[in-house]
Amino acid sequence: MHRPPTAEAEVAAELAALRPALGPRYAAELPGARAAVLTRLWRALAHEPLPWITGRTPGRDGLALRLADGRLLEGPPPDPFATDAHVTAVRLAGTVYDDPARLTAALGVPRGTGFAAELGHSVASMALSRAAQEPSSGEPDPSGWPRHDWEWEQRVVDGHPYHPNCRSRPGFSVAEQFAYGPEHRPVVRLGMVPVPEAECLVSGAWPDELRDGGRLLVPVHPWQADHVLKRACDRGPAARPLMSLRTLALPDGPHVKTALSARLTSSVRDLSVASVTGAATLSAFGEALAARTDGLLHVTRTLGAATAGSPDLAALLREAPDAYAGPGERVVPVAALPLTGLPRSAAWSAAFARLALTVGLRLLETGVALEAHGQNLLVVLGPSGAPLRLVYRDLADIRVSPARLARHGVPLPELPDRILTDDPTALRRKLFGSLVGGALAGTAGSRPALAEALATAVRHLPRTPDLTALREEPLPVKALTLMRLSTGGGGDRWAEVPNPLAG
Template sequence: MDTFAREADALAMAPLLNCLLREAAAPAGEPAAGRTVHRLRVTGRLLSVRTGHRPSAPELWTGGTWRPLRHPGLVDLTVQEMHAVTGRRNAALAAEMAAGRAVVEALLAARARTTAPDDPWLRSEQALVMGHPYHPAPKARRGGGPPGTWLRYAPEARARFPLVLLGVRQDALLDDGDTRALDALGQAPPGYRLLPAHPWQFGLTHRLPAVRAAFAQGRLVHLGHTPWNARATASVRTVHVPGRPERPGAAGDLFLKFSLEVRITNDVRRIRRHELRHVRRTDPLVTEAFRAMDRPAAWLSERGHRTVRGLDETFPVLVRDGLDDHVLPAATPLLAAALTEGFEGNPLDRLTDPLPWWSAYLGRVVPPVLDAYARHGVAVECHLQNTLIAVDPSGHPVQAVFRDTEGAKAVPATPREAAWRRLVYCLVVNNLTEIAHVLAHRFPRAAECLWPAARREFRRCAKEHGLPEIEALLAAATVPCKANLLSRWIDADGTDPRYVPVPNPLAVPAGFE
């Protein structure tokens, strides 16, 4: 097996192991010799994994010996357990797991032929080769075609590419909010307005009958491509459009979020009509919540969208604020998810004492999230991929920047209990637990001090806001955790995933505090 194949196996197995151990197994005995043993709850099979920041090197007990598993064997084991758990089969997800591992190998090979960008923020956005650490197939691109179709647009392959430029006839235009930035991306002919499109989406859809009819009828015209390159970001379908000097005459940078007819993690990444309506209702509430804060935190507003009538979900584009007008002077934004996966320039690589850094991270991330919920009734989806942490020249956190209205919840449009559950999962389980875990792995002697510091931050916020939910959270033995393996296995709607309880890291251990 060559280097890329071995690395792809390891990177694809880690998140699948995380899912299987969290959702379908229980510890079987104490850790020994750097390994832990787990018993699958329904089939009773024993699985041993090497401990570390991520579980690795799985071995299956055969009754007389431990047999090492590679990725195909781990997929087979997962399929057997989930069939036993649910009584259902899911050949499509099994195939997606295998395909996801092949994607990782293709990404590694392509990445080896590229040079890392100079911008530390862009390096962090394009660092997620493994991806979501608790998903059975985080890198699968179902419906996206063979690697030759999508590698040129992959953030993990450090992609930069021109956008397709379309013209929408004025009577076919659907425009809502502030979309003026789109008109500065090129020149539309008289009677038309400019509409950028992601070239991957355009390649997947331009031969569809409805799209061909729009071009034949003159509702859409093809205007070519931008003379400058957009940069792929971690979400794949959202690109960064730089300001000066790459785009002469531009007022500043911005992000553009597109539809994409590809299943990535839990959903086909098409922007649906109801999602556009949700953004237009919710983004002003979140924007106002952050504007009212006496904190350095920032929100990247999705200030408008544009699409074409009859192809509303095929070629919509959401206009999101760029970083230039939001990040503090002399601070460098970094994608929080990349802190746990690693990249050149990761400030965690420079730490000698994690506690001051962790305390600063808590102080920048936790208060604005709880402030927005307590004062304005909005729960931002503050998971690691939606959180940027800006650091000063020494690598110390000085500001949190949040993004993506799609997952934000507003009370009472969303029941308060559901909004709080989602917030707790995103903030505690997805965000803080992952950052604390990588710090504990790097600095084992400091591990027992991390969560007491987090409890102090939550208590301070509880005192400031009087939120009963915080006190209940600190007293709870478990917290809700999104079960991506189970949700995908039973084909749960992406907006209504299943949750499983996991131990609450914020709970006070017996005999302490």
């Protein structure tokens, strides 16, 4: 029976036609990419509440998972915070698998066929991303660091440190990955769609340079123009893509968040009409919160947002994080911190953890849980590389407690109902899952390193019920694979991993 070509083979064929000299390097990177994605998948299988895993016990390799159909899946001891590709193979019913896509297909779980295809794309895209990189000296000397935050973002090659779909880009050809993927360092020419102002909803101040008489010029990502809007656009400015792919840095500083209706990692993301109309209010709320942190946190302002009444044609202009760097300072996304060489120092990691937890827990006590993962959270580094302050961007997925705000005398603006909750579990999940289980864990790279940094940091923090929960309860993390395989609608789903502060 004829088998369709794998994502790896499809990419190889496109690469042979487009950049044949890169083919051998791509092939050489495939085994490492499989291990990197398999490591992320094994983390999910070991810890997430997947309904078709009925038991977890010690096994001959470290861990054994009992499936609902009676088969046994065996692999190494899981470290939920490891970022190295330490899982090179697992055994399912005695058969060895080193390919996460083939393993998922063999599991035969509900909705697994589509997920397996995405994992294949993740492997192939990661191998392509790695193959296209120039050799790096790994120089930790701050004098040789990039000057712009977008340059740091383009150094993040492997994507999300814990999501198996870390590099999945279905719907993007190899040529489009080279043209739009930030790790390939392209310059992207945005499109502009003129829309009569009367047909637009605007939040904040839409800049004069994006107006043409009585029309607003709405920036459009070229992939969106080709595949979704299916129309030609006027030529706009050249921009640099950031980690989120759909957000780009404009030459004069601001970042523009475009509509890009493609599935990246877990879901298809858009710019909803509600998120555009509420952007200015949420931005002002973020500024007021930052003012309560004694200068330890800055929140990038939303300069303007516009939509032509559709999530497929909308854009948001946001202040660049670089605006908060002083002389000799650098603003680095947390996801890029491992590339600086600094987090290898236990003292540096503890100082960063203390800074991040001080800000996060203070805001949580006030009534706001940040989604402070490695993409939303940035750190201002001093000339010596010391962590000085934090910068946060994209308030769309925070959680806000009206009751906590009222206790602290903070007025509650008109915010979307979906982000309001007084449930302490929901608030703590949002902050702890993103900041501790995401940003700090990804920076530390292992459970021992994370435990050491946290243990040093929490000694200096005010004792609150939230800190007690962080110290004593299992650590919540997003169940990313469960979310991808579920059919019960959107929204976060959660797993619990062993608390690195325990024991």
